[in-house]
Amino acid sequence: MARYRAPRGTFDILPEDWPYWNYVISKAREVAALYGYQEIETPIFESTSLFVRGVGEGTDIVDKEMYSFKDKGKTDLTLRPEFTAGVMRAYVEHGMHTRPKPVKLFSIGPLFRYERPQAGRFREFHQFNVEAIGSQDPALDFEIMSMAWQFLEELGFKGLSFQINSTGCPKCRPIYVEALKKYYMEHYDEICEDDKRRLERNPLRVLDCKNPKCQPVIAGAPKITDYLCDECRDHFSALRRYLDTAGKKYTLNHRLVRGLDYYTKTVFEVWAEGIGAQNAVCGGGRYDGLVEEIGGPPTPGVGFAVGIERVVMMLKAQGVKVPEPRAPEVFVAYLGESAKEEAVMLSQELRSEHISAILSFDKRGLKGQLRDANRWKAKYTIIIGEEEIARGEVTVRDMESGEQSNIERKTLIGWLREKLGKKS
Numbered sequence: 001m002a003r004y005r006a007p008r009g010t011f012d013i014l015p016e017d018w019p020y021w022n023y024v025i026s027k028a029r030e031v032a033a034l035y036g037y038q039e040i041e042t043p044i045f046e047s048t049s050l051f052v053r054g055v056g057e058g059t060d061i062v063d064k065e066m067y068s069f070k071d072k073g074k075t076d077l078t079l080r081p082e083f084t085a086g087v088m089r090a091y092v093e094h095g096m097h098t099r100p101k102p103v104k105l106f107s108i109g110p111l112f113r114y115e116r117p118q119a120g121r122f123r124e125f126h127q128f129n130v131e132a133i134g135s136q137d138p139a140l141d142f143e144i145m146s147m148a149w150q151f152l153e154e155l156g157f158k159g160l161s162f163q164i165n166s167t168g169c170p171k172c173r174p175i176y177v178e179a180l181k182k183y184y185m186e187h188y189d190e191i192c193e194d195d196k197r198r199l200e201r202n203p204l205r206v207l208d209c210k211n212p213k214c215q216p217v218i219a220g221a222p223k224i225t226d227y228l229c230d231e232c233r234d235h236f237s238a239l240r241r242y243l244d245t246a247g248k249k250y251t252l253n254h255r256l257v258r259g260l261d262y263y264t265k266t267v268f269e270v271w272a273e274g275i276g277a278q279n280a281v282c283g284g285g286r287y288d289g290l291v292e293e294i295g296g297p298p299t300p301g302v303g304f305a306v307g308i309e310r311v312v313m314m315l316k317a318q319g320v321k322v323p324e325p326r327a328p329e330v331f332v333a334y335l336g337e338s339a340k341e342e343a344v345m346l347s348q349e350l351r352s353e354h355i356s357a358i359l360s361f362d363k364r365g366l367k368g369q370l371r372d373a374n375r376w377k378a379k380y381t382i383i384i385g386e387e388e389i390a391r392g393e394v395t396v397r398d399m400e401s402g403e404q405s406n407i408e409r410k411t412l413i414g415w416l417r418e419k420l421g422k423k424s
Contacts, residue, residue, distance in 0.1 A: 088290050088301070130305070141239050157318075163253040170264070265286040327377035
């Protein structure tokens, strides 16, 4: 028979991994609450045209990476490759513009892109995604960036810094794009084939090319910050003042454009110390034209996303300690078949009283059951045999000290509650 494996670019999150995942997800929700963000869940698949219009034709995501299909009704659907377009669709569909501005939303969940699998990059991956909708104030950009910074800092990341740029707006960006295309045409024979295609469909993406052949050309390219209109220049200057005042380290990165068409003005990444180098852990920016692009009224917005797999990988690599899963409070062991029935009933009674309890199944000797109790790291083991049943008692062993006590069966729940510090 065939030996099945997880599809390429996907992986199983095993029980031993979940302490890291729960640590990251709980911290995401905790920091979101500090800043007043509320959770929203959108469908895992949406209309394909939503992502084509929102993310943009000519982007690698739309051209190469989307998982698209027709359902049985012949509708074109796509597994979501990113969160923002779907959240903006929900914002428009549910009339969320009537809520106090900015509308603050966050999501946690899986996304799908057909990418070449590599360390920290998968075809099914998960993100903590944050959106603030309805304000152009650069102070909101600063808040979003500060939220990303605090999230990573409280997880235990060191050496945080920002990479920032402005991608302008529909008024000033076209002037820059023409200058960029003119410059690249002068170096046309020096660039890769991918960049030649990008010049036609999505010129800003040439600045993000990783091909070594193109790096000297990128280094000499015109800088978009030299072409900003007064509004974009003032917005970017105000953001930088906030960062300077807060003492947040940042680098002006003229190559930073991000991979999605909807970005305007601010784009940023948060970098953290990795193993021997700095790594981008988080990215985001402003998307003032996206809601209008998908059929809503002109509405500014800004947000960021963090890849949970990448965060977990870096936490493990840096040896960051995370809370261990809670051990069972009680292990119920039994001697003999009649005692087993009592053990099964007692386990259910304990759980109904919100005392976590486990027991062994099948035919196991007491020594094997006690080994199981040690493996589970239970606080107490309750031992039930025919003699204990006859006396109306149970034997309780403290697994840390090894001390044993005989407790009346009818007082057992109260005794455990007192020992475990639980209220009635």
